[in-house]
Amino acid sequence: MNAPAGLDLASIPDRIQSEVQRAIQRSIKGVEYIASSGPSLGSTPKDILAVRGTMNLYHYRPVADEIYRVPILIVMATTNRGYILDMVPGQSFIEFLLKRGYDVYMLDWTAPKPEEKSLRMEDYVLDFIPDCIRRVQQDSGETDVTVIGYCFGGVLSLLYGSIFNDGPMKNLICFTTPIDFREMKLFSNFSDRRYFDVDRLVDSIGNVPPEMILSSFEMLRPASRAASQVQLWENIWNDEYVKAYRMMDRWGTDTLPLAGEYFRAITKDLMWDNKLFNDTMSVGGRKAEISKITVPILHAVAEHDHIVPYDAARHLIAKVGSTDKEEVILKGGHVSVVAGANAVKRLWPKLDSWLCERSI
Amino acid sequence: MADKSNDPVAMWQNMIGEMEKGFNSFANQAMASPEFSRVVNQVGGASAGAQKQLGDLMEKYLVGMNLPSRAQMVQMAERLQSIEGQLNEIKAMLNAMNSHAAAAGGTPGAPRPPRTKRPPSAGEPK
Numbered sequence: 312m313n314a315p316a317g318l319d320l321a322s323i324p325d326r327i328q329s330e331v332q333r334a335i336q337r338s339i340k341g342v343e344y345i346a347s348s349g350p351s352l353g354s355t356p357k358d359i360l361a362v363r364g365t366m367n368l369y370h371y372r373p374v375a376d377e378i379y380r381v382p383i384l385i386v387m388a389t390t391n392r393g394y395i396l397d398m399v400p401g402q403s404f405i406e407f408l409l410k411r412g413y414d415v416y417m418l419d420w421t422a423p424k425p426e427e428k429s430l431r432m433e434d435y436v437l438d439f440i441p442d443c444i445r446r447v448q449q450d451s452g453e454t455d456v457t458v459i460g461y462c463f464g465g466v467l468s469l470l471y472g473s474i475f476n477d478g479p480m481k482n483l484i485c486f487t488t489p490i491d492f493r494e495m496k497l498f499s500n501f502s503d504r505r506y507f508d509v510d511r512l513v514d515s516i517g518n519v520p521p522e523m524i525l526s527s528f529e530m531l532r533p534a535s536r537a538a539s540q541v542q543l544w545e546n547i548w549n550d551e552y553v554k555a556y557r558m559m560d561r562w563g564t565d566t567l568p569l570a571g572e573y574f575r576a577i578t579k580d581l582m583w584d585n586k587l588f589n590d591t592m593s594v595g596g597r598k599a600e601i602s603k604i605t606v607p608i609l610h611a612v613a614e615h616d617h618i619v620p621y622d623a624a625r626h627l628i629a630k631v632g633s634t635d636k637e638e639v640i641l642k643g644g645h646v647s648v649v650a651g652a653n654a655v656k657r658l659w660p661k662l663d664s665w666l667c668e669r670s671i
Numbered sequence: 672m673a674d675k676s677n678d679p680v681a682m683w684q685n686m687i688g689e690m691e692k693g694f695n696s697f698a699n700q701a702m703a704s705p706e707f708s709r710v711v712n713q714v715g716g717a718s719a720g721a722q723k724q725l726g727d728l729m730e731k732y733l734v735g736m737n738l739p740s741r742a743q744m745v746q747m748a749e750r751l752q753s754i755e756g757q758l759n760e761i762k763a764m765l766n767a768m769n770s771h772a773a774a775a776g777g778t779p780g781a782p783r784p785p786r787t788k789r790p791p792s793a794g795e796p797k
């Protein structure tokens with residue numbers, strides 16, 4: 312009998328042997344997986360500069376002999392932990408920035424406590440971010456600050472930059488930042504104002520629990536969790552795969568609750584009325600039009616982002632008032648564009664080459 | 672090397688990938704309908720209300736059994752968090768004092784590198 316085209320009969324015994332070895336390794340490594348605790352994340356040395364309720368400001372210790380004049384403040388998304396940008400050595404965005412000579416600060420969030428359910432959008436945009444900027448200025452001795460916002464951290468940074476458009480923000484970098492919330496079609500449908508009673512939800516439960524946030528993310532790709540478990544089992548013999556899986560899985564499921572009033576504002580102002588896109592957004596009575604932003608801006612978006620689809624992000628660069636502006640579309644998804652092997656070779660070098668000239 | 676199109680392992684992996692894509696795509700289409708939103712929000716709204724009532728009931732039961740309730744455990748965790756927060760504030764103050772002392776030429780803290788770095792010129796290693 313002839314072998315089907317392309318099938319190399321001589322390689323079959325080797326292939327079988329390799330599969331048997333992998334099957335044995337799977338059993339051994341599977342036990343190890345259950346018994347071990349996974350890699351330690353977020354371990355780049357840092358000092359805590361301020362803790363105030365849900366707000367945490369870190370300063371990462373510089374490692375270069377000389378650093379750029381302008382410090383960086385990273386504003387994390389309020390739904391997730393900042394260690395996505397500081398995974399393990401070699402795959403840490405923070406470590407990369409430090410080695411390239413940047414002075415890095417991070418505004419990270421912890422779970423808002425039940426009594427913080429009344430935190431509003433203005434607490435984030437008019438209090439927490441300006442407070443962190445002031446502290447970065449004090450600590451670094453520099454007036455100018457570069458702001459980097461990831462996902463909803465980018466939205467908060469845009470709101471901040473729109474209102475405080477006369478400084479001290481010198482550069483703005485947004486990663487996967489939505490501004491046209493109509494284009495986040497599934498989130499938009501989940502929160503359809505005809506059926507989703509946000510007032511009743513917030514009034515009855517206070518802060519929106521992390522399980523609810525996580526399940527709404529997972530609903531965007533309902534089969535992916537099961538498929539990833541199958542892929543994990545297939546690759547459990549491969550230590551590098553398992554390490555990467557554990558890092559991403561731990562971060563992905565480590566979702567934060569959202570303060571009730573803040574969630575109410577996101578739903579009504581952004582999801583329902585699309586105010587940021589329509590230039591009708593205001594925060595604490597102050598108009599926030601992104602056309603007022605004139606600082607140099609870089610927006611990095613992911614080609615296969617299922618959380619913030621390109622259509623939801625693409626108008627940002629067109630709408631800002633800056634003349635020095637650039638959008639870069641990179642291969643990858645919402646998370647892989649900023650963290651992991653994909654980011655190491657694509658986003659990080661791009662960001663460094665854009666920012667170094669603007670940090671002196 | 673064998674062609675991937677005839678490799679049973681590659682075929683299995685490909686099938687899993689295709690099934691995942693197909694199911695996600697099908698589910699996304701179903702979830703984009705207003706009916707889905709109506710049903711999910713009805714069920715979600717009812718279950719949030721029911722969960723709250725059940726929680727209140729359990730709270731009373733645990734008090735009766737002389738056991739700590741979840742709310743009490745959360746309160747205790749909050750007190751621990753608050754202590755942790757205060758320790759962090761003390762640490763932050765110590766760091767600030769340390770750097771001020773260093774800036775004033777007193778006891779040196781961890782010295783900061785100078786802010787003199789320039790972008791590498793073309794071709795120069797980073």
